Amino acid sequence: MNSSTPIYALTPFTMLDFKDKTACIIWFAGCNMRCAYCHNPDIVLGKGAKTEDDVLEFLERRQGLLDGVVISGGEATCYKGLPALLRKIKTLGYAIKLDSNGTYPDIIKQLFEEKLIDFLALDYKASPCAFQKVTGTGKRLWNKFQKTLDYVCVNQHGKFEVRTTIHSDLLNATDINAMISDLESKNYTGTYFIQNYRHKENETLGQMTDQIKELDISLIQPPRNFQIDYRNF
Numbered sequence: 001m002n003s004s005t006p007i008y009a010l011t012p013f014t015m016l017d018f019k020d021k022t023a024c025i026i027w028f029a030g031c032n033m034r035c036a037y038c039h040n041p042d043i044v045l046g047k048g049a050k051t052e053d054d055v056l057e058f059l060e061r062r063q064g065l066l067d068g069v070v071i072s073g074g075e076a077t078c079y080k081g082l083p084a085l086l087r088k089i090k091t092l093g094y095a096i097k098l099d100s101n102g103t104y105p106d107i108i109k110q111l112f113e114e115k116l117i118d119f120l121a122l123d124y125k126a127s128p129c130a131f132q133k134v135t136g137t138g139k140r141l142w143n144k145f146q147k148t149l150d151y152v153c154v155n156q157h158g159k160f161e162v163r164t165t166i167h168s169d170l171l172n173a174t175d176i177n178a179m180i181s182d183l184e185s186k187n188y189t190g191t192y193f194i195q196n197y198r199h200k201e202n203e204t205l206g207q208m209t210d211q212i213k214e215l216d217i218s219l220i221q222p223p224r225n226f227q228i229d230y231r232n233f
């Protein structure tokens with residue numbers, strides 16, 4: 001990642017990506033995963049074009065007009081300067097939501113403990129069996145994701161949500177049920193968002209085609225302690 005221009009793009013306004021808030025989205029270039037279904041290959045493989053100062057100047061101009069900032073990517077926690085940048089954004093008075101694959105547990109812990117993020121949307125990519133196939137990465141990142149999930153489940157109730165994207169070539173009902181069991185074992189009490197893959201015109205990282213047969217959600221075991229919100233089924 002280019003440290004002088006770590007940001008790929010800035011979306012100036014959204015009402016959809018940060019609950020109950022008007023926000024902008026900062027898209028960080030680069031990612032440590034290679035998810036086959038990723039719709040953002042340009043962001044994952046491309047270079048950043050904007051500096052921290054570019055986004056801070058924008059945020060200064062929007063003070064009082066926007067409530068929040070969504071930090072997305074790519075994977076923003078790969079950027080070593082993230083905590084320092086979020087400190088500056090916080091001094092401008094913004095709420096901050098982080099979208100993350102959870103593979104930098106120490107950074108996530110630091111961001112929560114310094115109150116630099118208000119909410120975390122955490123991608124639970126796959127069961128251990130399917131993790132390599134979905135993300136193009138292995139056990140080391142699986143273990144780091146688990147460390148993040150353990151931390152937020154114990155310490156950050158109500159301040160995070162878990163979500164999974166399903167392409168039936170990559171994940172089946174057994175995988176989803178294994179993830180639900182894992183969340184139950186960690187006493188997760190939020191909503192689990194399960195999002196069905198939707199094929200778009202642009203290429204995905206893994207050249208995915210559309211799903212031939214979508215997942216049959218009647219095969220998913222209803223969790224005891226939390227709700228599932230199915231999207232796009």
Ligand code: SF4
Nearest residue numbers: 031033034035038074
């Ligand atoms: S979908 Fe995967 S590859 Fe794409 S940005 Fe998210 S974690 Fe990275």
